Amino acid sequence: MEKDQKQYTSISKQALRRLPYYLNYLKRLRESGVDKVSSTMIAKEMSLNDVQVRKDLAAVSKIGGKPRKGFDIEELIMCIESYLGYNNINDAILVGAGHLGRALLSYTGFEDYGLRIVAAFDIDENVVNTNIGGKIVFPMDKLSDICNRLNIHIGIITVPASAAQSVCDLMVESGIIAIWNFAPVHLSVNENVIVHNENIAESLALLSSQLAARLNQKKNNLCIKENPV
Amino acid sequence: MEKDQKQYTSISKQALRRLPYYLNYLKRLRESGVDKVSSTMIAKEMSLNDVQVRKDLAAVSKIGGKPRKGFDIEELIMCIESYLGYNNINDAILVGAGHLGRALLSYTGFEDYGLRIVAAFDIDENVVNTNIGGKIVFPMDKLSDICNRLNIHIGIITVPASAAQSVCDLMVESGIIAIWNFAPVHLSVNENVIVHNENIAESLALLSSQLAARLNQKKNNLCIKENPV
Numbered sequence: 001m002e003k004d005q006k007q008y009t010s011i012s013k014q015a016l017r018r019l020p021y022y023l024n025y026l027k028r029l030r031e032s033g034v035d036k037v038s039s040t041m042i043a044k045e046m047s048l049n050d051v052q053v054r055k056d057l058a059a060v061s062k063i064g065g066k067p068r069k070g071f072d073i074e075e076l077i078m079c080i081e082s083y084l085g086y087n088n089i090n091d092a093i094l095v096g097a098g099h100l101g102r103a104l105l106s107y108t109g110f111e112d113y114g115l116r117i118v119a120a121f122d123i124d125e126n127v128v129n130t131n132i133g134g135k136i137v138f139p140m141d142k143l144s145d146i147c148n149r150l151n152i153h154i155g156i157i158t159v160p161a162s163a164a165q166s167v168c169d170l171m172v173e174s175g176i177i178a179i180w181n182f183a184p185v186h187l188s189v190n191e192n193v194i195v196h197n198e199n200i201a202e203s204l205a206l207l208s209s210q211l212a213a214r215l216n217q218k219k220n221n222l223c224i225k226e227n228p229v
Numbered sequence: 230m231e232k233d234q235k236q237y238t239s240i241s242k243q244a245l246r247r248l249p250y251y252l253n254y255l256k257r258l259r260e261s262g263v264d265k266v267s268s269t270m271i272a273k274e275m276s277l278n279d280v281q282v283r284k285d286l287a288a289v290s291k292i293g294g295k296p297r298k299g300f301d302i303e304e305l306i307m308c309i310e311s312y313l314g315y316n317n318i319n320d321a322i323l324v325g326a327g328h329l330g331r332a333l334l335s336y337t338g339f340e341d342y343g344l345r346i347v348a349a350f351d352i353d354e355n356v357v358n359t360n361i362g363g364k365i366v367f368p369m370d371k372l373s374d375i376c377n378r379l380n381i382h383i384g385i386i387t388v389p390a391s392a393a394q395s396v397c398d399l400m401v402e403s404g405i406i407a408i409w410n411f412a413p414v415h416l417s418v419n420e421n422v423i424v425h426n427e428n429i430a431e432s433l434a435l436l437s438s439q440l441a442a443r444l445n446q447k448k449n450n451l452c453i454k455e456n457p458v
Contacts, residue, residue, distance in 0.1 A: 063451050078444070079452035089441045092433065099335050103328035109413050109430035115437055153440060154433075178440040180433060184338050194443060196436045201338035204321065204383075204409060207425045208344055211382060211407040212318045214423060215307070222292050223308035 011059045011083075018056055021046055023080045026073050027148045031173055038070035074192060077175070081151060088151040090114050092180070095167045096159035097122040097130075097137045100182055104156060106133035117156065119146055140170070147174040154178045161185040168195075240288045240312075247285055250275055252309045255302050256377045260402055267299035288312075303421060306404070310380060317380040319343050321409070324396045325388035326351040326359075326366045329411055333385060335362035346385065348375055369399070376403040383407045390414040397424075 025045050029037055039053040046053070057071065058064065061079040065071040081087065094101055097120050105120055120137045122128055128139045138146065146152070155176035159167050164183035171179060178194045181187055187195050219225075254274050258266055268282040275282070286300065287293065290308040294300040310316065323330055326349050334349055349366045351357060357368045367375065375381070384405035388396050393412035400408060407423045410416055416424050448454075 060453055061451060062453060075447075075451050078447060082444075082448045082452045082454070087444070089437050089444065099328060099332035103332045104429070106328050107429060109428070110433055113430050113434035113437070115430070115433050153444075154437060156433075177443075178436050180436050194436065194439050196432065196439075198432060199338070200333070200336060201342050201344070203425065203427060204339055204344050204385075205342035207407050207409050207423065208318050208342070208383060210423050210425075214406075215311075215316070215318065215382075218304075218307060219311045222290060222304050223311045224289055224291060225311070 011056075015056045015059060018046070018048070019060065019080050019084055022053075022056070023077060023084070026077050026080070027175065030073050030077065030175065031144050031148070033173065035073050036070045037073050037076070039065050041070070086151045088153060089178075091116050091118045091150060091152050092154035092156055093118060093143070093147060093152050093171075093176075094120045094135075094156040094158060095122070095140075095143070095171070096157060096163075097124070097127045097132060098158060101156075101158035102132050104158065105135050118150065118152065143170060144174040147171070147176060152176065154180070156180045156182070157187075158182045240285075244285045244288060247275070247277070248289065248309050248313055251282075251285070252306060252313070255306050255309070256404065259302050259306065259404065260373050260377070262402065264302050265299045266302050266305070268294050270299070315380040317382060320345050320347045320379060320381050321383035321385055322347060322372070322376060322381050322400075322405075323349045323364075323385040323387060324351070324369075324372070324400070325386060325392075326353070326356045326361060327387060330385075330387035331361050333387065334364050347379065347381065372399060373403040376400070376405060381405065383409070385409045385411070386416075387411045 022042060025042065026037065039057065040050050043050045043053045054065065057076065060083040061076060063072070063075055092115065094104060094117050097105065101120060105117055110116060117135055120132060120135050121140050121143050122137050123140055127137050130137050153176060155171040157164050157167055157179060161183045164181065164185045165187060168179060168187045168189060172189060172193055177192060179187065179189070180196050180198060182198045184199065189195055251271060254271065255266065268286065269279050272279045272282045283294065286305065289312040290305060292301070292304055321344065323333060323346050326334065330349060334346055339345060346364055349361060349364050350369050350372050351366050352369055356366050359366050382405060384400040386393050386396055386408060390412045393410065393414045394416060397408060397416045397418060401418060401422055406421060408416065408418070409425050409427060411427045413428065418424055
């Protein structure tokens with residue numbers, strides 16, 4: 001594969017083989033809520049020596065580990081994914097297979113933009129393992145695993161407002177960095193995460209106000225108001 | 230009622246009583262696709278004399294009937310509704326009780342803006358007469374009657390693209406002048422009708438492109454690209 005050949009020119013075949021293992025370990029750390037890691041920790045986990053690990057990481061990341069603090073896990077994951085060509089910005093997962101979730105899962109317009117909702121998640125056992133619009137609904141505890149394995153970075157939230165923040169937190173721990181939020185609630189996220197809030201009601205409110213303005217203008221031009229006296 | 234008293238000052242009680250009958254007749258004409266009417270036609274229909282009708286209409290509308298062409302039905306309806314205080318910009322009807330329609334019917338956020346979806350319509354006999362989110366789903370042939378009786382001016386289209394234009398036409402004939410269109414199709418309407426197209430896919434496409442831009446910027450800053458040689 002031409003891509004591999006290119007990579008061999010910038011990094012040893014052995015180092016290239018180690019990158020996916022680093023990635024897997026780093027993602028497991030992220031899931032457990034850790035945000036920094038030292039080359040020593042990685043070396044210990046993978047039974048390699050510290051120097052080797054630092055050399056491998058230096059081949060993919062410009063940012064060295066900071067003394068004591070170590071490497072930023074998010075940054076390392078991003079750089080290794082980038083190096084390996086894992087740049088998935090077309091696939092999304094959806095959490096909350098209620099009416100709105102089902103509507104989005106069944107909506108075919110996304111393909112026109114090269115975007116796909118690849119899986120859905122819900123807590124309702126009656127919905128889990130069903131198929132909606134060709135997508136399987138998985139239980140929530142499969143979310144991290146699926147997002148990490150498929151390198152998914154886009155998450156869609158269609159759960160009730162009360163559940164939205166916890167779903168958001170789970171998504172971020174699972175590598176989601178762009179969230180399309182339909183729940184009528186403000187989500188608090190770190191600065192690395194993009195949140196796009198979809199307020200359906202506002203669209204209708206806008207239409208209603210345009211209608212009011214249009215009607216008033218025409219009435220003033222054409223109609224005689226009540227009680228002209 | 231104070232309002233009535235006010236109106237009596239500007240129009241006779243008898244004329245005020247006739248207005249709803251004019252309105253009813255004009256709406257029936259609109260339903261049948263007519264857009265102009267002469268005072269003679271109205272007088273004949275209501276067994277009144279021509280002069281009386283012109284006097285009544287002149288009390289609510291600044292626009293007199295044009296010789297031969299007659300009165301613009303839309304304008305007369307708007308002026309009589311305005312005069313009688315029928316200014317409903319808060320209620321909407323929805324056509325298409327599929328996944329998206331059900332999502333909107335079940336959505337509670339509209340009330341925050343003083344807006345209500347008061348009824349839904351569908352062709353599917355399995356859905357007709359069911360209750361979704363507290364709203365009854367009526368058969369399509371009830372649409373004109375309900376919109377006219379409740380003076381509803383806002384319509385929401387959540388039908389497949391292939392059916393959207395015919396639904397749009399039926400809405401306009403029934404007095405809808407503001408349409409919120411979720412069908413991925415361009416609707417052709419006359420200049421009096423406001424159409425707000427909701428393209429769900431575009432929102433996700435925007436989020437995806439923001440994500441791509443963010444990732445590329447961070448990678449350039451932090452990561453060593455493949456094949457740096």
